[in-house]
Amino acid sequence: MSMTPLTPNTDNINQDISREGLTKEKLLQPLYLLKPSNNYAVAKVQKFVHMRIEDLNELLGKEYEGIILDVDECVAPHHGEILPENVEHIASMVQQGIRVVIFSNMKASDRYQSVIDKTNGKVKVHMSKHAKPDSRGFTECCEKMELPPEKVMMVGDNFITDGGAIRAGIDFVKVEPIKTENEPIGKKLKRLPQLATRWFYEKLSNLYDKILKRKVIRT
Ligand SMILES: [Mg+2]
Numbered sequence: 001m002s003m004t005p006l007t008p009n010t011d012n013i014n015q016d017i018s019r020e021g022l023t024k025e026k027l028l029q030p031l032y033l034l035k036p037s038n039n040y041a042v043a044k045v046q047k048f049v050h051m052r053i054e055d056l057n058e059l060l061g062k063e064y065e066g067i068i069l070d071v072d073e074c075v076a077p078h079h080g081e082i083l084p085e086n087v088e089h090i091a092s093m094v095q096q097g098i099r100v101v102i103f104s105n106m107k108a109s110d111r112y113q114s115v116i117d118k119t120n121g122k123v124k125v126h127m128s129k130h131a132k133p134d135s136r137g138f139t140e141c142c143e144k145m146e147l148p149p150e151k152v153m154m155v156g157d158n159f160i161t162d163g164g165a166i167r168a169g170i171d172f173v174k175v176e177p178i179k180t181e182n183e184p185i186g187k188k189l190k191r192l193p194q195l196a197t198r199w200f201y202e203k204l205s206n207l208y209d210k211i212l213k214r215k216v217i218r219t
Pocket of ligand 1: 071073074156157158
């Protein structure tokens with residue numbers, strides 16, 4: 001699906017570059033993830049709407065105040081629109097005073113506009129030259145929220161990209177990937193290596209959870 005270019009006359013999103021090419025950090029992340037502490041999610045949830053920050057704070061004894069949010073297959077199908085139920089959920093979090101920054105490796109597009117409008121511009125979109133999983137991009141997101149990493153969680157579907165936040169000292173909440181309906185088979189085949197890697201590290205994380213008896217909130 002092709003995306004309409006973003007609207008430049010807003011301070012939430014402006015000029016951006018794509019972060020989808022190969023980088024050194026992307027090549028190294030599979031190695032980093034072999035270390036159990038780099039491959040740990042404090043919570044594993046079926047759907048983003050199941051994630052309630054007040055519950056996580058209570059269950060984990062944390063004081064999360066901010067969320068870095070992945071888009072593709074976390075709150076939207078791959079390269080698709082953010083699902084209306086997720087727009088609502090983001091808006092309700094913002095209403096509770098949670099700070100939200102969207103951080104995607106895909107170039108910013110007007111598909112974020114629904115969330116920005118719904119939250120009166122309170123949701124920001126972070127554009128970085130440091131593609132996920134480079135820890136610097138996540139650190140920048142914390143700076144944007146004016147929160148220390150301990151008060152921020154990264155919410156995403158993929159240890160290979162979003163999991164880089166862990167190395168920036170940010171807790172990771174893993175969402176089950178949203179299914180992309182009617183994806184052309186050619187496109188899907190092209191994504192197959194990425195999908196297989198995501199699957200592998202997801203299973204490895206589950207295995208580490210079991211062996212090391214790690215505390216993981218599951219919904
Ligand atoms: Mg994703």
